[in-house]
Structures are given as C-alpha cells and as structure tokens.
Amino acid sequence: MRIATYNVNGINGRLTVLLRWLAETQPDAVCLQELKAPDEKFPEAAIREAGYGAIWHGQKSWNGVAILARGSDPVETRRGLPGDPDDNHSRYIEAAVNGVLIGGLYLPNGNPRPGPKFDYKLRWMERLSVHAGGLIGTDAPVVLAGDYNVMPTELDVYKPERWIDDALFAPEVRAAFFRLVEQGWLDALRHLHPGETIYTFWDYFRNAYARGAGLRIDHLLLNPPAAARLKAAQVDSFVRGWEKTSDHAPVWIELD
C-alpha cells in the first residue's frame, strides 16, 4: 500500500499536474495540502474520474487539506485539530483507508519570527502533539502525513546557517518536532535514508530546483504498527520539474 503526501499549492491551478502524477504513480492514498479553494470548488468529479474517492476540508484562498483513496472512499474520522475552538484554519483531516488511519496535516508556516504567526505555529504543534499522543498506541497502523513546515536537522536544509532564524528551522520549532517524534513516531524517509540529502520543497525564486537549493519539510510519521510494515520511502522529485508545478514534490511510503 502506497501512501503519499503532496502540497499542491492550489488544487485547481494544479489539477493537470495532480491528475498526471496520480495516473503515472497510482498511489493508494494521498494527503493533499494547500488546496486554496473553498469546499464547493474542490474538483471532486475530476478526481473521481481518475479513480479516487475523496474527503476534503477547504478554505477560501488559503490552507485546505484532503485525503484521496484509490478505488474507495476514505472513512472520515476527524476534521480539524482539537484543542482550540477559535482556530478556523483548515489544516487537519483524518480518515481510515484500507485499515490504516491517516492524518493529513498542513502545519502553519510561522513566519515572521517572532510574532503572532510564530506563536500560532508553536501552539498548533503542541495541539498536534496532544492529538498524536492519543494515536501513537493504536493497534492499527497510523500515519501522520503532510507539510510540517519544519526541517528537522541541518541535513534537511541546503544552507542551514541562512535558515537558523527562520520559523521553519528555529531551535524551538525543531525541539517541538522532536518532542512529537519522541512519543515513538518514525520519520519514514529519514529512517530508510540515513545521511542522505533529501528535499521535498524548492522555492520558485532564483531557480532553486535547478540549483538543488531545497528543504525537507514534508514528512510521514509512523506509529510502531505502521513502522513494522514499512518497505520503502521516496520523493517523486521529478514532478517538481514539470510545467506549472507546485513548489513541493510528492513524498510517499510503501507499507506491506
């Protein structure tokens, strides 16, 4: 079973690229982020025609997350991260697909730091940790997949010294990420590729993809039952080279 995460940066502006990638790689489940569309503008018919059932939590202009399942309908278990009734950003959706519980998340960017957006990011990470703490011990496989907007280590940044004050790489953000991981989650890509330079995002600016100036910020975290079934993990970086593409590439794992 292949489970992928892909920050599409606009589901409608990206539909051609998304459908091409689905047709070429046929993932079994997909978490999408940055739909940048309200619920009524989600391209449900086109995605169903491509062979995928879907659930989504949209929002006008910004944010928005979805889960797709090839040949079935995801069984929604939650929309919205608990812990703050005043948080109206669409950044979390959760569903069961083929016996695997999948949480799809779009963690706040947090820039500029310091400031209210950075504070929101840290609060959101604490809420995620609380929710994840309730999922880690599930007997079934659980996968928390999405755009975490965090580079965990220096290996995950093309120029670490330039990012140290940024909300994606600041010490307190990395510490919050590791507090989450230390509940017992496995960073699937890093686990299977220790020491390897892996990026999932390349800025549109300054020809970053061609220069190899990337970041690893899209992650799949696995609870122990999921980790026991992990066979492969990769980035479909070739998609970043397509026309009219997202600034993120799809990332996926293969479970037995």
Added chain:
DNA sequence: ATGCCTAATGCAATTAGA
C-alpha cells in the same frame, strides 16, 4: 532589508507562501 516567483482574489495590487 528586500526582491527574486507563484496562486488567489478579482481586475489592481495585496496577502501569503517558505
């Protein structure tokens, strides 16, 4: 310190991304 690029909104220029 800012623009470099891109999407959405909505039709110009702003907001946000990372």
